[in-house]
Amino acid sequence: MLRALLITMLTVLFTSSATAQEAAEPDRSATGGAQTLEDILARQRGETIDDSFRSDDVGNPDSAAAITNQLGTLGGASDPELWRALRYGSADITASNKGPAATVLVQDGGMRWLTFREGPLVTYGGYLLLGTLALLVLFYFIRGRIMIHGEKTGRTVERFKWIERFGHWLLAGSFILLGLTGLISLMGRKFLIPAFGHEAFAFIAVGSKWVHNNVSWAFMLALVMIFVMWVVHNLPHPTDLKWLAKGGGIFTKTHVPAKKFNAGQKLIFWAVIVLGTSISVSGLALLFPFEINMFAATFAKMNSLGISGALGLGELPTVLAPHEEMQFAQLWHAIVSFVLMAIILAHIYIGSVGMEGAFDAMDSGDVEEQWAHEHHSIWMEEVKAKEGAAPKGASPAE
Amino acid sequence: MKARMTAFVAIAVIAVGANFILGNAGFSSQERSAGPSVRLDN
Numbered sequence: 001m002l003r004a005l006l007i008t009m010l011t012v013l014f015t016s017s018a019t020a021q022e023a024a025e026p027d028r029s030a031t032g033g034a035q036t037l038e039d040i041l042a043r044q045r046g047e048t049i050d051d052s053f054r055s056d057d058v059g060n061p062d063s064a065a066a067i068t069n070q071l072g073t074l075g076g077a078s079d080p081e082l083w084r085a086l087r088y089g090s091a092d093i094t095a096s097n098k099g100p101a102a103t104v105l106v107q108d109g110g111m112r113w114l115t116f117r118e119g120p121l122v123t124y125g126g127y128l129l130l131g132t133l134a135l136l137v138l139f140y141f142i143r144g145r146i147m148i149h150g151e152k153t154g155r156t157v158e159r160f161k162w163i164e165r166f167g168h169w170l171l172a173g174s175f176i177l178l179g180l181t182g183l184i185s186l187m188g189r190k191f192l193i194p195a196f197g198h199e200a201f202a203f204i205a206v207g208s209k210w211v212h213n214n215v216s217w218a219f220m221l222a223l224v225m226i227f228v229m230w231v232v233h234n235l236p237h238p239t240d241l242k243w244l245a246k247g248g249g250i251f252t253k254t255h256v257p258a259k260k261f262n263a264g265q266k267l268i269f270w271a272v273i274v275l276g277t278s279i280s281v282s283g284l285a286l287l288f289p290f291e292i293n294m295f296a297a298t299f300a301k302m303n304s305l306g307i308s309g310a311l312g313l314g315e316l317p318t319v320l321a322p323h324e325e326m327q328f329a330q331l332w333h334a335i336v337s338f339v340l341m342a343i344i345l346a347h348i349y350i351g352s353v354g355m356e357g358a359f360d361a362m363d364s365g366d367v368e369e370q371w372a373h374e375h376h377s378i379w380m381e382e383v384k385a386k387e388g389a390a391p392k393g394a395s396p397a398e
Numbered sequence: 399m400k401a402r403m404t405a406f407v408a409i410a411v412i413a414v415g416a417n418f419i420l421g422n423a424g425f426s427s428q429e430r431s432a433g434p435s436v437r438l439d440n
Contacts, residue, residue: 096435099430165402165405166401166404169405169406172405174409177409214413215412217413218408
């Protein structure tokens with residue numbers, strides 16, 4: 001799904017700029033070299049056009065007439081040439097405000113970003129989340145709640161320590177806040193303004209931005225904590241293949257042996273780590289505008305390694321305006337977030353209403369022994385063996 | 399339960415702290431993008 005979204009995004013963005021037409025120069029004598037009606041119509045049809053006859057036609061200060069001559073004060077470039085230079089970002093501009101974006105006055109890539117952001121991104125992102133919710137509801141009605149089959153022992157075993165639960169909830173709480181405020185930022189214009197009006201939305205949007213920007217640090221800290229605490233338990237193991245081959249016993253209603261984390265949980269863990277890191281990095285690029293520029297370099301690598309060609313994207317642009325770096329960061333940030341949100345919805349489901357006894361693991365940290373035996377039998381045996389081996393201080397379960 | 403509530407409080411503390419630190423460390427939008435001739439505060 002991620003790949004499909006990426007391809008859609010990049011295809012939409014680059015079909016108009018990927019290949020330069022090598023067609024014969026059209027006859028523009030009727031307009032004195034300026035663009036013709038055909039040029040304008042072709043551009044409006046969204047065709048790939050070679051507009052170098054305009055972008056290069058920005059005058060030449062070296063051939064400027066002396067300042068005392070007629071038009072000499074223009075510095076070798078006529079007004080139309082100056083406007084063209086402004087249009088194509090090659091004019092020599094001095095601005096009082098700081099930052100690389102200050103001197104880019106016209107950035108036409110912004111329209112492609114805007115169209116993609118308010119169109120396919122909102123539409124498919126929204127469908128992904130709603131579709132995931134619908135599938136979970138369907139799954140609930142087909143499979144029902146996964147119950148503890150055996151007789152409960154009344155004894156519990158510690159599954160997660162305090163610090164592990166703290167790290168989990170730091171990640172979970174911040175992710176939910178970031179998800180909601182991110183959706184408000186992305187979709188508010190389309191759905192909240194019509195419902196609540198501009199003034200109310202302005203208030204919500206300012207608050208959302210504050211929360212999103214500042215809560216992000218808790219998410220990043222928690223991501224590091226989770227990685228350090230659980231990476232050892234999430235390394236691949238032969239039992240994972242057996243677990244996956246049996247689909248975790250979800251549909252067969254059987255119990256497949258698993259260690260502390262089963263293969264499904266390991267997939268969630270790595271999705272959170274990899275996608276969460278990608279979201280964090282693109283988020284940092286957005287948090288510190290124009291400081292972290294990753295996309296031109298990434299596109300250059302994709303070109304040289306032949307990845308962009310293999311994906312059918314053609315040659316990706318390796319020179320991006322400062323704004324374009326930010327626009328790509330925003331799109332990537334949102335796309336990866338949508339994918340992670342969909343995965344986490346499923347995680348929330350199975351950790352709460354979807355399975356009896358699962359929530360205790362993250363609530364009190366202690367789980368029913370029968371639950372542990374059914375869902376994480378190898379881990380349970382390891383814990384029991386350790387308890388048996390402990391010389392003292394190991395109090396028997398009540 | 400305690401771990402969860404502590405984590406939620408930590409999120410709030412980190413958010414307020416981050417806002418305070420970044421604002422004072424010269425990372426406000428105003429400081430990063432406005433020139434010295436711009437007087438946004440007045």
